[in-house]
Amino acid sequence: MIPRSGYSAIAALCGAVLVFFLAPGAAAAAESGPPAPPPGAPEGALGNTAAVALLFWVLALATVAGAVFVITRRNMVAGVMGLVFTFFAVAVLYAMLYAHFLAVLQVLVYAGAIMVLFVFVIMILNKPEDEPWALTGLVGKAIAGLALLYFLMRLGGVLWGVREKPAASGAELSPGGTIQSGDFGSLAEVGRVLFSDYVFAFEAIALILLSAVVGAITIARPGSGSSSQDADEGAAVGDGERAPDA
């Protein structure tokens, strides 16, 4: 629905919007100095304000560029690699926030485990690169335009919120507040919060994952499932157990 050059135009637009909204905020942040490192943080780490700001911008741009790369590739493996790149950039952003545990988990779980599974599935499907199904004509263009408008509105809304924030949340982020406790971002602290404040969400996610596993086994297991279509297929391929019943 959008020609190839259209994606580049969207990317450029997004970049321009980002710079427009974030540049004043970043400049203000750079003037006010970096957030004080939590007690126990390595001495001298992230000391230089300009360097930190530069690093943040490089990483932020890399994150966005990786994400844009993902949605503009026809080749699925290239798309997955773009997503892995994005996860790496996010992991470094976590590390810059003294959340080393989260940074390593980001690499271990997302880049290392989940994306390997993605590649595995793509390899098994082994679908050739082909023209994606697309709406054409006036209707298609209208839908694309509306989607683009909605996307820009949401993006603008989010970025506007970011710019408003620093003044309001200055007090919350002050040293000694709840966020910067002694071992902020450490393994023990994350574990304590996970199993006390967020224990319900943690257990709920465990149940959701369990249901996904049970569902996958139910679908994959031969001879299970009792729909008539299933039985017909079983008979058609000469399934030993099913043939007599069907």
Place this chain on the structure above:
Amino acid sequence: MTTGGQIVVIIMIMGGALSLAAGLIWVERRLLGLWQDRYGPNRVGPFGILQPLADAIKLLFKEDWSPPFADRSVFLIAPAVIFATALLSLAVVPVAPGIGVVAEWNVGLLFFLAMASLGAYSVILGGWASNSKYSLLGGLRAAAQMLSYEVFMGLSLAGVVVLAGSFSLAEIVRAQADLWYVVPQFLGFVVFLIAGLAETRRLPFDLPESETELIAGFHTEYSGMSFGLFFVGEYIGIITISALITTFFLGGWHGPLLPPLVWFLLKTLVLIAVFVLFRAAMPRPRFDQLMAWGWKILLPITLINLLVTGAVVALP
């Protein structure tokens, strides 16, 4: 430690691992010759010790050919990934008290597991990008094998973490001053050893590249130094796994009389020889057997091990 000292340590560990990997090419072939009642390489230099040098020169001067049907960029990146991740894993290993790149890092163990899981990309993408059926089959096998054994690898270390109370490798070694964890964590040790074999794709778990059925599996299409990177990456993987088994289960640098560094190297080298012995002595299982052993035997063992360890630590 000063920045200069730290850089020296980094260079020493990286250079040491790389030269050890080169030496291993000769050591492995000579040991295999010994155990299989034949000579092994003995023509280049005394006892054939210059064989790795000859191999390296040959590989460097061979044409680095990439097939026209390959996905070129991914094809070129894949061998570099395994090399880089295997070397990065060594960063968290403490070779002696206070000596190590980031040995005190409080998420060192997780970092090693993350690097191990990233290593899987190399073989999967190498197999996929080669765009040939043997490579693709090898890549698929590698993906399934490494994804499965990563699970047991992580779980088998959970018992060690429970006993030591830390994810920092230096802390884990210090906790073994009185008793090596191979004694209370024997099941974890066995599972980690098997998972380490599977992660480095060494015999008997070299199904992704089994030459009798898949020619060379995922690296069938590789030549020259691209193949060399896979080759050296595998040896660095063996060194890394041996060094980590030493750290987690065999007390790291602890030992009487000799200096800590010597003890660490001694234990690591013995484990490397054990890896070679496995190759000389064990037959290769079928792929379904590999998967069944993993999920039906190793997984329950690690879970029971973790349960018992947790109970013993929690109960007074």
